[in-house]
Amino acid sequence: MSTVAADTSVxxxxxxxxxxxxxxxxxxxxxxCKMFAPIFERASEQHPDIRFLKVDTEVQQDLAAxxxxxxxxxxxAFRDGVAVFRQAGALPxxxxxxxxxxVRELDMDAVRASLPTSGSEATA
Numbered sequence: 431m432s433t434v435a436a437d438t439s440v441x442x443x444x445x446x447x448x449x450x451x452x453x454x455x456x457x458x459x460x461x462x463c464k465m466f467a468p469i470f471e472r473a474s475e476q477h478p479d480i481r482f483l484k485v486d487t488e489v490q491q492d493l494a495a496x497x498x499x500x501x502x503x504x505x506x507a508f509r510d511g512v513a514v515f516r517q518a519g520a521l522p523x524x525x526x527x528x529x530x531x532x533v534r535e536l537d538m539d540a541v542r543a544s545l546p547t548s549g550s551e552a553t554a
Contacts, residue, residue: 433474436483438493444481445508450533451481455497455504457488463503466520473526480530505529510538512545 434440436453444451454470456463467484474482487494487502497506500518507515507529514533521529 433471433482433484436485436493437490438496441483441485441493444483445513446511448510449479449481450530451483451508452530453483453485453506453508455485455487455494455499455502455506457486457502459488460502462520466503469521469523469526472523473530477530507533509533509536509541512538512541514541 433454436444441453445453452470452473454463454466456467470482470484474480485493485497487499497504502518503520504516504518505521505526506513514536515529
């Protein structure tokens with residue numbers, strides 16, 4: 431599966447379902463974003479069971495603001511409707527693969543139990 435450009439409705443629908451969703455917040459003018467794009471695309475082809483979304487922060491400014499994106503690229507990971515990872519900066523391919531493995535290994539019952547009732551994020 432390849433990456434999908436996401437707007438608010440696509441992102442909300444994807445992250446509210448079961449499974450893993452990786453979201454790359456990027457912009458065309460961003461050098462590190464351009465370096466990370468092929469790494470993210472290759473990972474999407476190697477992991478067809480994961481949804482890979484890209485949010486262009488220039489086009490989707492309201493969505494970027496709602497996600498409190500202050501630096502790009504920013505990668506977010508969701509699993510079973512819970513945000514489990516967020517980091518600014520381009521990841522090399524081995525680090526992205528390591529992140530995917532860690533997100534797959536999460537005990538989501540334990541993650542949900544550790545969350546305060548306010549819905550704060552856990553970290554993979």
